[in-house]
Amino acid sequence: MKYLSQWITLLLAGAAIAGVYFYVIHAIETQQNRLQTPRPETPAQALELSTITANTGSYAATIKASGVVKPRYSLTMTSQVSGEVISISNQFESGQVIKKGHLLGQLQNSELNSAVASAKNTLATAELALKEEARQGEQARAEWAAAGFKGDPDSDLVLREPQLAAAKADVEAAKAELSNATTRLKHTQLTSPFDALIVTRNVSLGSYLSAGSEIGILYSVDRAEIKIDLSNSDWLKLPDTKTLLKDNWPALISSIDNNDSWQGKILSVNQHIDETTRMRSLLVSLDRPLDQTPALIPGAFVEVSIQGKRLDNLWKLPNTALSQKSEIWYIDQDSRLAAFETTPRFVDSQYVYIQVPTSMLNKPYQVLVQPYNSYLKGTLVKSLNTSTSDDKSVKP
Secondary structure (H helix, E strand, O other), rough: HHHHHHHHHHHHHHHHHEEEEEEEHOOOHHHHHHHHHHOOHHHHHHHEEEEEEEEEEEEEEEEEEEEEEEOOOEEEEOOOOOOEEEEEOOOOEEEEEEEEOOEEEEEHHHHHHHHHHHHHHHHHHHHHHHHHHHHHHHHHHHHHHOOOEEEEEEEEOOOOOOOOHHHHHHHHHHHHHHHHHHHHHHEEEEEEEOOOOEEEOOOOOOOOEEOOEEEEEOOOOOOEEEEEEEOHHHHHHHHHHHHHHHOOOOEEEOOOOOOOOEEEEEEEEEOOOOOOOOOOEEEEEEEEHHHOOOOOOOOEEEEEEEEEEEEEEEEEHHHHHHEEOEEEEEEEOOOOOOOOOOOOOOOOOOOOEEOOOOHHHOOOOOEEEEEOOOOOOOOOEEEEEEOOOOOOOOOO
């Protein structure tokens, strides 16, 4: 009896477990069937959804990048010769803008003055010697002719031709020495090589400078330049290099700190990829930056906006229209839900720009403004149209 009771208990427990198992399976199947049951097919009970009318259009992306404003030339000016600073221009101060050739300061070096005087004396002596040698050569030719000799002598020394060539060489060497001495003396005048902004001044009256001593730092003011790095996806949105450079492609320069902006242009395009960043860069320029209103100051951190090339056959949709699964949901010709996977060509703060499938070109479609993951393809729906997408083409 004891064993019989145990068997009965085991059989009852097994039956209970089997009953629970089949109940759970039945409940799961019922729930799945309930989720997969399509919406009612009657128009009166169709699912009402907010949509936007999507029209095919042409649009251009706006590529944005940040960079630092730099001058065309940044020069750490150094002394070419040694000497004592005996005068300094009143405009040789930080923040002052000077013209090309402006005299910043004057050095005094008596040795350079002596070198110029000595070179002039050497040149004068050489020129005199040349004239004397030319006269002696003419006399030698006259004596050769008077002697009745025919033809030229066996040696050109008779007519003093080598001596004349040596005298000419001495004159040329003296001229070169004078030119070198004069140039070194001119270097005692410290002049600006271009229109410049004075950044720093490193000398004062009485300073003694050796050759190579720093005088100050100058920034050119003719042009400001901003280098920006762009990814490969950004480059795909821009025209080819020839178009960018030929047409002075515009670039909007905007201050990071306020609402100031300036209209620049693309100056050059790098034809290589940086090994560190794996990006290509381009150079944006602005002429006479300090003459702008307001002035664009070197060292400013700015954002550059460049409008890309026009892309055709796009839908301009709200950002919410792209589902979490990167799908665009729309209503087909039978008033049922349909969707296709896509990768946006580009996006901005409000809109996403989608390449329209070939089979859907040039036809308006009702696109869901905000699709959910619970939506099922083929569901009968009714559009609650809210607006129409902008179908105007944007040209750079």
